Amino acid sequence: MKTLAEYLDLATQAHGHLCAGQVLGVRLAMLGLRELGIDDPTAERKRLVTYVEIDRCVTDAVALVANCRLGKRALKFRDWGKVAATFVDLKNGRAVRIAAKESSKQTAREMFPGLEKEAGQQKAYAQLSDDVLFDKQWVKVKVAPEDLPGFKGPRVVCAQCGEGINFNREVLVNGRTLCRSCAGERYYERL
Ligand SMILES: [Zn+2]
Numbered sequence: 001m002k003t004l005a006e007y008l009d010l011a012t013q014a015h016g017h018l019c020a021g022q023v024l025g026v027r028l029a030m031l032g033l034r035e036l037g038i039d040d041p042t043a044e045r046k047r048l049v050t051y052v053e054i055d056r057c058v059t060d061a062v063a064l065v066a067n068c069r070l071g072k073r074a075l076k077f078r079d080w081g082k083v084a085a086t087f088v089d090l091k092n093g094r095a096v097r098i099a100a101k102e103s104s105k106q107t108a109r110e111m112f113p114g115l116e117k118e119a120g121q122q123k124a125y126a127q128l129s130d131d132v133l134f135d136k137q138w139v140k141v142k143v144a145p146e147d148l149p150g151f152k153g154p155r156v157v158c159a160q161c162g163e164g165i166n167f168n169r170e171v172l173v174n175g176r177t178l179c180r181s182c183a184g185e186r187y188y189e190r191l
C-alpha cells in the first residue's frame, strides 16, 4: 500500500484538485483495504469490487485507492447520498463497509480553528484516527454473477427499441423482452 501522501498526490491529479473529500476518501479506502488485507489492489486487479454510496469528491478518491473503475465493472454506485463504501474481496467473500461518522465533519472543523475551513478540514482528516473518522462493519454482499467483472453472457435485443442489452438487464413485460427504458424506467424523455 502506498502512503497517505502518495495517494493524495495521485488523487489530486486524477480528481483535478486537492480537497477535504480527497483526504477523507483516501483514508476511507485505505482503511477498507487494510481490513481486507489487500495490500496492493493494482497487483490483483480482479480481486476487489467496491460499492460507493455517493457521487461526490470522496468517491473519486475511494475509486482511485481501491483501483476500482466503473468501466471495469469493479465500481458499483448506489445512489444513497451517504459518505460510505463497501469493499468486497471476491477471493474469499469477505466484505467491509466503511462509513464516515456523522460527527467526523464537526470534529475536523473544530481541530484547527485558526485555519480556513477547507484547509483545516483537509489537515484534520489526514491526522484524526480511523476510529474518530469512520464506522466499520463486516457485511455480506451477494454480488450477482452478471455483476462480476469479466461476466460473459448473451446479449439480447429489446423488442421495442431494437437496442442491444447486456448483463441480463432486460425485463420481461407481457411476454416481450424489453430494455429498462422501454419498460418504463426511463430517465429521459424523447423530444
Ligand atoms: Zn473535490
Ligand SMILES: [Zn+2]
Pocket: 158, 159, 160, 161, 162, 163, 178, 179, 180, 181, 182, 183
Ligand atoms: Zn428498448
